[in-house]
Structures are given as C-alpha cells and as structure tokens.
Amino acid sequence: MRNETISIVGGCGHVGLPLGIVTAEAGYRTYLYDLNPSLVRLVNHKQMPHLEEEGPERLAAVIDSGELSATTDPTVLRDSSLILITIGTPVDEHLNPRLQDLIVALQGLREFLHSPEQLVVFRSTIAPGTLRVIGDQLQEWGCPVRVAYCPERIVQGKALTELKGLPQLVSGLDATAVARVKALFLALTDAEPIVLEPMEAELAKLFCNAWRYINFAISNQFYQIAEEAGANFGRIHEAAVSNYPRMKEFARAGLTAGPCLLKDTMQLASFSRNTFFLGHSAMLVNEGLPAFLLNQLRTALGGTLRGKTIGLLGMAFKPDNDDTRESLSFKIRKLLLNQGAQVLCHDPFVQHEYFPHIRFVGLDEAMATDGVVIGVPHSLYRHLKFAPEQVCIDVWNSVKP
Numbered sequence: 001m002r003n004e005t006i007s008i009v010g011g012c013g014h015v016g017l018p019l020g021i022v023t024a025e026a027g028y029r030t031y032l033y034d035l036n037p038s039l040v041r042l043v044n045h046k047q048m049p050h051l052e053e054e055g056p057e058r059l060a061a062v063i064d065s066g067e068l069s070a071t072t073d074p075t076v077l078r079d080s081s082l083i084l085i086t087i088g089t090p091v092d093e094h095l096n097p098r099l100q101d102l103i104v105a106l107q108g109l110r111e112f113l114h115s116p117e118q119l120v121v122f123r124s125t126i127a128p129g130t131l132r133v134i135g136d137q138l139q140e141w142g143c144p145v146r147v148a149y150c151p152e153r154i155v156q157g158k159a160l161t162e163l164k165g166l167p168q169l170v171s172g173l174d175a176t177a178v179a180r181v182k183a184l185f186l187a188l189t190d191a192e193p194i195v196l197e198p199m200e201a202e203l204a205k206l207f208c209n210a211w212r213y214i215n216f217a218i219s220n221q222f223y224q225i226a227e228e229a230g231a232n233f234g235r236i237h238e239a240a241v242s243n244y245p246r247m248k249e250f251a252r253a254g255l256t257a258g259p260c261l262l263k264d265t266m267q268l269a270s271f272s273r274n275t276f277f278l279g280h281s282a283m284l285v286n287e288g289l290p291a292f293l294l295n296q297l298r299t300a301l302g303g304t305l306r307g308k309t310i311g312l313l314g315m316a317f318k319p320d321n322d323d324t325r326e327s328l329s330f331k332i333r334k335l336l337l338n339q340g341a342q343v344l345c346h347d348p349f350v351q352h353e354y355f356p357h358i359r360f361v362g363l364d365e366a367m368a369t370d371g372v373v374i375g376v377p378h379s380l381y382r383h384l385k386f387a388p389e390q391v392c393i394d395v396w397n398s399v400k401p
C-alpha cells in the first residue's frame, strides 16, 4: 500500500477504468470519480461496463482488495495527492476542440484542488496549448496544484495488457510536476517515460492518431481506385506486403472509425488553422467510403436498393469489441434506409437494448438477405459461407472462402 491516494476523474470510462485498475494493483488507493451513476454501480459490483482484455478478473481482484472503488462524489478528490483526468475531449459541430467542456468540468472541482502537494495529470487527449491554458485558469481560480500531461496511447480493449509495456510521454508545467508524473508512471509501467515539453507532448499524441488516420485513408483510397478499375484490392494488398518489409505499414482497407482518430485529426486541423490538408483529405476518403460501398452494392444488386433487404454484419467500430462510438456501420445503415432498403443488423458484442430503433436479428436471418455488407470483421464472420450468386460487400477482405 502506497501513501498516495489517486482520484480518476471520468474513472469509469474506457481510459479511466483500466488505468484505475492498474494504479490500484500498484498499491495506490484509487477512487474512480464519474458522473454516470450506472457505470459507478456496475464497477462497484465488479462488472466491466465495456469489453477489456483481462478486465473482469482484474477488476474483481482490486475491488475485493479494497484498493479500488467508484463514486459519483467529487469530495474524494480533496484528500487525493494525484488526480488523473480521463474525461472525453470531443470536437464540436465545427470540428474544433471543446476546450470549455474541460474548463467547466474543472470549475466544478476547483474547491478540491487546494494544495501544491496535489498533482493534476491530464490523461485525455488535449489540443495543443491546452495544458498552458488550463494551468493559467487554475492559477486564476487560486488553485495551487501542479499540472502534468501524459496522454493515453493504448489501443481500445487492450489497455490492461498494453499499459505495462508502452513508453509514456510525460510533460508538465514545472519541474516538480514532470518529476512526479514520471515517478507515477515508472511505478505502473516497465518502460522508461519520455519527457517532452507540453506542446511537444500534445502534438505527439495528435500526430500518433492523425498518422494512423491518414495511413488508413491511403488504403481506403487505393481500395476505391482498384475496385473502380475492376481489380481486387484485397489480392493486391496481400501481394504488395508479401515478404516486402518496406510495405509493412500498408494497412488493409476498412471502415475507419471510433471515438479518437477522426476527432484528433480534426483537433490538429483546427490547431493548424485548417491548413492540415492531409488530415482533411483523409477525412473525405474515410468518411466517403460508406457511400462508395453502397454504390458497389447497388450495382451488384442490379442498379437499385429500393425494396431490397440488406444484412449488415458488425455494428461496433472495431472487430471483437462492443464499442459502437462513431462506427461507420451506422452511417451505412442510414444511407441504405435513405435509398429505400430494409436493413437487418447483426452484432454479437453490441448490447441491442441500447439501440431500440435498430432491427437486430440472428446471423442466419441477416445472411438470408438480398445482399450482405461486412460492417466490421468480427472473427465470427471470417468463415461465413456465401453462395456464388450471393452479394457480399467486404471492404476488409475478411471473409475467407
């Protein structure tokens, strides 16, 4: 048991909860402070609100040991020397960062941020310059806390298994903040943290996500070029990467979605006064892919989707995961409905009761339709058998004959 107490703001979310499990395992008494009472209830009952590798057993162990608990009561922050911020940082309707959300959230907590012994660590992805703005704001409010940044870089669903090995990018507004955030993550991970200036750390995180988003867009554009030419992109991709190390970063085509990649690319675009042309082009390609796939489907079904029944397999944004945030399957469904088709959805991971307006059916029923679209390549779909005349749009090249 360590003598420092941690509070995680947004602690029942996808980033906060695994982080809290790890800090509790490392011997920090950890409170997960979250506005959402249903998530808090679930966590205190040892139930993971979302899929996370090793989540159920490791959550149960730290709740049983008394090192971790969740609460909707912010007063737990008062006696915490480490306060980790993991709330969402979305962009607004103009695709600009919603900095005010963060300020308002902190404003509600300012009475508990009372001592220079307290370190506030931002773990959420923030726009460049945000750490300084927040530091100034806290000072203006008379909160004497120290401020640091250590962006989360895990891949969703594997936080618990990845965190230990990933080097952390750490930064802070003064040397003490940097030393303390470094010490914290040294206690949680095996890799030596890398110290950066605040602006460098903020940009580094956005570069990671924008790079991935652009990389996927390259493959998605190549997919469209190949398919329009009547060539099979999946076969081209397999040939191009085969025993050719220089192409190892050449991604498969696929519906690029989720809560982070597009929004972080847009945070960077906003920061660069919308001169980040590669980022915007990537958005056009990735967000345009659903319409391209619909065209392929329409052509394959004789030129119209009106009156057709389409099976949409996979509503999550990534394979074998339950997270539907910003999933492009929902965009495909909407486009199909707009064109007069009926859509039968299937997803074994997604909790159907959250989507009462969507018609979920069993796999057999979704397959017995005029055409099938693979929204996300859950492993379950890999060995589906399609009759030769059956139409299946599989941008992922995931269904193996």
Ligand SMILES: NC(=O)c1ccc[n+]([C@@H]2O[C@H](COP(=O)([O-])OP(=O)(O)OC[C@H]3O[C@@H](n4cnc5c(N)ncnc54)[C@H](O)[C@@H]3O)[C@@H](O)[C@H]2O)c1
Residues within 6 Å of the ligand: 009, 010, 011, 012, 013, 014, 015, 016, 033, 034, 035, 036, 039, 086, 087, 088, 089, 105, 123, 124, 125, 126, 152, 153, 154, 155, 156, 157, 259, 260
């Ligand atoms: N999900 C990922 O894999 C991932 C990876 C790296 C970075 N990030 C970044 O981490 C941040 C959080 O993402 P997430 O996916 O965990 O979001 P999330 O929506 O899963 O979790 C956020 C949690 O914060 C809670 N919350 C919101 N406002 C609050 C407030 N004012 N006080 C207390 N609790 C509050 C919500 O109830 C929710 O449980 C974002 O900046 C995101 O870009 C996410």
